[in-house]
Amino acid sequence: MSPRAKSTPLPDLILEPLVRAALMEDLGTYGDITTRTVIPAGTTYSAQLNAREPGIVSGLQIAALAFRLVDPALKITAHKADGDVIAPGDLLMEIKGDAASILSGERVALNFAGRMSGIATLTAAFVAETRGTDTRVTCTRKTTPGLRIVEKQAVLHGGGLNHRFSLSDAILIKDNHIAAAGGVRPVLQSVKAQASHMIRCEIEVDRLDQLAEVLDEGGADVVLLDNMDTEKLSKAVEMTARQVVLEASGNMKLDRIAEVAATGVDYISSGALTHSARVLDLGLDF
Incomplete structure (x- = not known):
């Protein structure tokens, strides 16, 4: 090491x-x-x-x-x-x-x-599995209740980065938000109408057609590519052409990190860093 x-x-x-x-x-x-x-x-x-x-x-x-x-x-x-x-x-x-x-x-x-x-x-x-790429590793909010701040500090000590510390740090639109609000476009339109200019917005998608909607509508700074296979991740990188930051998440186990980093995504987030160490x-x- x-x-x-x-x-x-x-x-x-x-x-x-x-x-x-x-x-x-x-x-x-x-x-x-x-x-x-x-x-x-x-x-x-x-x-x-x-x-x-x-x-x-x-x-x-x-x-x-x-x-x-x-x-x-x-x-x-x-x-x-x-x-x-x-x-x-x-x-x-x-x-x-x-x-x-x-x-x-x-x-x-x-x-x-x-x-x-x-x-x-x-x-x-x-x-270590991302060596030779520009992909960075980040944690999630899947931490031990009450110990988030010290567990996220430990991620930094290991060379990783921190995701949000709390729900109040940034807007992260998950699949359940999209379902409850009526779709990708309505949630992004609501963000553009209501969110402070100081707050960054991330939206989760699990299909490439949803990603296309995000790119067409605008309003997101980061797109979380959830539970996509490596081929779809590569296609997502091609589709976005660096228009937005891409974060790969879901089933990000150690033996898969190198191939995911090779797709060119900007970040890989894994709850395992804190919940399974x-x-x-x-x-x-x-």
Whole structure:
């Protein structure tokens, strides 16, 4: 894996409510009774967060925040940064201080870091399949409820791009909108009549005759080509001749990305980046 471009870290102010909620869930109503029972008060230790398999690391900022929220006195030293390529045995972070505090924050820190690293690693694999083309890989809104912002950050760490964060970011006309509104032309006419000039519009089509309607009517900045086979995607690229941005979506699995990118579409979006990524194996060792 090649090194990834670094994305700007999110402010801790945004991350803190997510991490605090996870810590409260894990600590329960009475805290870490195991640690309190077996670890003598005042015991100090040094722990290392290590990689146990190769990939792209993400979630280190969140892991460090989890330890700091449990105990601000812990000394945390980062040896890798989010977006770095990692190998088995790599030291990612050292945490020194009160042993009980480290143990109480361990699971939440690992849950976030393992989950986000898995997303970044899968994204990097998708991106690698587009090498030699201008096609970019992007995620979707198929994210874990409450964790969208950090999962989308992990996509950036893997070299991908972000789609909308919420329904209020942009207009995305899906098949159900078209059905309810009476067709492609009526929805685009409504957008042109009502939408702010500051808002971009994307429309989903699953047939080439719908694409022709979109091109004839105008009003869309991006066309989402949904569940089209590779031959139809190639024809769509020919039809549009770069008049609009094209996004291929639906059934975009890793083994298909290279052939889809070769059609010349501008973007490939895949919900699998966030909803089907395997957790990367990281461990905390005393």
